[in-house]
Amino acid sequence: MSLPHALLTALIEQSSAGSELARRFDRSIGFFWHATHQQIYRELGRLEAAGWVESLPPAEGRGRKKVYRVLPAGRKELKRWTDAHQDPKPLREELMLRLRAEAAVGPTAVKHDIERRLALHRDKLALYQQLEARDFPPGRTRSREAQVQHLILRAGILMESMWVDWSEQALAVLRKPVRKPARRPAGTGR
Amino acid sequence: MSLPHALLTALIEQSSAGSELARRFDRSIGFFWHATHQQIYRELGRLEAAGWVESLPPAEGRGRKKVYRVLPAGRKELKRWTDAHQDPKPLREELMLRLRAEAAVGPTAVKHDIERRLALHRDKLALYQQLEARDFPPGRTRSREAQVQHLILRAGILMESMWVDWSEQALAVLRKPVRKPARRPAGTGR
DNA sequence: ACAACCATGTAAGTAGTTACATGATTTA
DNA sequence: TAAATCATGTAACTACTTACATGGTTGT
Numbered sequence: 459m460s461l462p463h464a465l466l467t468a469l470i471e472q473s474s475a476g477s478e479l480a481r482r483f484d485r486s487i488g489f490f491w492h493a494t495h496q497q498i499y500r501e502l503g504r505l506e507a508a509g510w511v512e513s514l515p516p517a518e519g520r521g522r523k524k525v526y527r528v529l530p531a532g533r534k535e536l537k538r539w540t541d542a543h544q545d546p547k548p549l550r551e552e553l554m555l556r557l558r559a560e561a562a563v564g565p566t567a568v569k570h571d572i573e574r575r576l577a578l579h580r581d582k583l584a585l586y587q588q589l590e591a592r593d594f595p596p597g598r599t600r601s602r603e604a605q606v607q608h609l610i611l612r613a614g615i616l617m618e619s620m621w622v623d624w625s626e627q628a629l630a631v632l633r634k635p636v637r638k639p640a641r642r643p644a645g646t647g648r
Numbered sequence: 649m650s651l652p653h654a655l656l657t658a659l660i661e662q663s664s665a666g667s668e669l670a671r672r673f674d675r676s677i678g679f680f681w682h683a684t685h686q687q688i689y690r691e692l693g694r695l696e697a698a699g700w701v702e703s704l705p706p707a708e709g710r711g712r713k714k715v716y717r718v719l720p721a722g723r724k725e726l727k728r729w730t731d732a733h734q735d736p737k738p739l740r741e742e743l744m745l746r747l748r749a750e751a752a753v754g755p756t757a758v759k760h761d762i763e764r765r766l767a768l769h770r771d772k773l774a775l776y777q778q779l780e781a782r783d784f785p786p787g788r789t790r791s792r793e794a795q796v797q798h799l800i801l802r803a804g805i806l807m808e809s810m811w812v813d814w815s816e817q818a819l820a821v822l823r824k825p826v827r828k829p830a831r832r833p834a835g836t837g838r
Numbered sequence: 839a840c841a842a843c844c845a846t847g848t849a850a851g852t853a854g855t856t857a858c859a860t861g862a863t864t865t866a
Numbered sequence: 867t868a869a870a871t872c873a874t875g876t877a878a879c880t881a882c883t884t885a886c887a888t889g890g891t892t893g894t
Contacts (some may be wrong), residue, residue, distance in 0.1 A: 459852085459853085460740075460742045460745050460853095461854090462852085463745060463746075463749060464745050464748075466749070467745065467748050467749045467752050470752045470753070471752060475873075475874090476873070476874070476875095477872070477873050477874080480873095487748070488738070488739040489739070489744070490737075490739050490740070490745065491739075491740060491741070491742075491744070491745055491746035492738035492739075492740070492854095493854085494792045494854080494855070494856090495874085495875095496854090496855080496856085496874095496875080496876090497853080497854065497855085497872085499873090499874060499875060500875090503875095506707075522862070522873075522874080523862095523872095523873065523874090524873085524874080525783050533753060536749055536752070536753055537753045537754075537756065539749070540746050540749040540750050540753065540756040540757075540758060541756045541757045541758075542757075543689075543757070543760070543761060543764075543806075544746075544748075544761065545740065546743070546765055546768065547742065548681075548682035549679070549680050549681075549682075549807075550676070550680070550681060550682070550737070551680040551681070551803070552650045552681075552734065552737065553736070554679070554680035554681070554800050554803060555650050555653060555654050555657065555681055556653075556729075556730050556734075556801050557658045557796055557799060558654075558657050558677070558796075558797075558800060559653060559656070559726055559729070559730040560730055561793045561796040561797055562660045562661060562726070562855080563660070563723060563726055563727045563730065564656050565792070566727065566730040566731045567730075567731045567733070568730060568731075570733070571733060571734060571813055574733075575736055578736065579832065587793075593663050602755070602821075602824075603751045605743075605821045606747055606748075606750055606751040606821065606822075607748075607751055608821075609747060609817065609818050609821055610747050610748060611815075612814065612817060612872095613741070615743060616810050616813060616814050617739075617810065618667070619810075620807065621808050621811075623806060624799075624803050624806050625801065627799065627802060628799050631795045631796065631798075631799055634792075636792060649880090649881090651881080651882095658883085665845075665846095666845070666846070666847095667844070667845050667846080671844095682885090683882090684882080684883070685845085685846080685847095685883080686846095686847080686848090686883080686884085687882070687883090688884090689845090689846060689847065690847090693847095712845075712846080712890070713844095713845065713846090714846080800863085
């Protein structure tokens with residue numbers, strides 16, 4: 459149950475309407491979590507029902523902006539959740555499944571996906587490094603809060619660097635021409 | 649839809665019953681994917697209904713082992729899936745949400761979870777490095793299949809190293825005594 | 839024959855995804 | 867004033883999780 463708490467955090471940083479939250483999930487918060495607007499609206503309704511947030515504004519109507527603000531109970535709940543021990547969720551890397559499948563059924567087009575991913579990871583890495591240079595220039599003492607924010611960004615940078623490195627290693631292997639396992643000259647396979 | 653194809657791959661490598669697959673998911677395959685036995689049994693039923701696998705054995709009865717074997721149609725489907733382009737799924741790192749929350753509501757117990765994770769990542773890293781030394785000793789030319797298997801293991805190694813590095817950085821920050829923010833430069837105005 | 843365990847399975851609940859609908863607001 | 871867009875919302879579906887149940891097998 460992470461989404462409600464991600465929303466509480468975002469609303470503490472800045473009271474917002476659902477549509478604004480959805481946009482922020484595609485930016486900073488979204489570096490490590492993602493949510494569609496449907497999830498967000500549904501969850502905001504639950505947060506309000508639970509008494510963790512209140513919606514101020516323009517009374518009724520469907521197409522009207524509803525700005526939500528965190529209540530003390532919501533802040534307390536967020537602290538409780540953050541304090542609670544949680545086991546790390548197991549990894550889910552579909553790409554590795556496809557590679558394993560390729561090892562079982564022979565060469566496929568996974569290579570192209572890795573090329574695409576390499577480009578994406580390079581872009582993200584450049585973006586994160588840019589953010590780091592802008593928001594956390596070296597040689598300053600900083601508040602604990604800023605240091606924690608920096609840690610999150612560092613995780614993004616290390617993660618993207620790692621995938622860039624790995625993708626390059628992977629392409630070096632996958633681009634090599636397929637040598638039939640050397641059963642004599644080129645013609646004698648199964 | 650990854651699980652059915654993960655199962656097909658596992659069954660190509662070795663025809664098995666559900667319980668054996670469940671055990672293997674906690675080992676090699678499970679490095680990058682996880683599934684409970686309920687998921688596995690349900691999915692095996694679907695694979696059989698789709699004509700991708702067949703179950704050989706002991707006729708009827710609930711507590712009987714049912715060994716599944718991949719059919720040609722299943723092999724074809726696996727190749728199709730592996731060839732198909734797939735967008736990378738967005739990251740989901742709950743720990744980063746909790747850190748962000750801690751930046752919003754003040755110091756919490758996340759530190760202890762990171763200490764725990766550091767230990768887990770070190771263990772996994774050691775395990776993977778051991779596997780690499782055993783299965784892929786340096787200085788040998790290898791089949792494409794083996795090289796692809798090695799790539800998967802490399803990803804695991806890079807991933808765990810990355811988290812070990814990051815966790816150490818994080819603990820260095822979080823262990824520092826909490827200085828009240830010194831009411832000074834707000835740091836990161838947007 | 840009884841206990842402990844193993845393999846398979848059912849059921850209910852939750853989180854996330856995809857497709858679509860409706861009322862307001864802005865723009866041409 | 868019609869078209870495009872924005873904000874909110876509904877509905878149906880899929881994957882995953884958690885808890886539990888049933889039948890067989892093994893060991894004493």
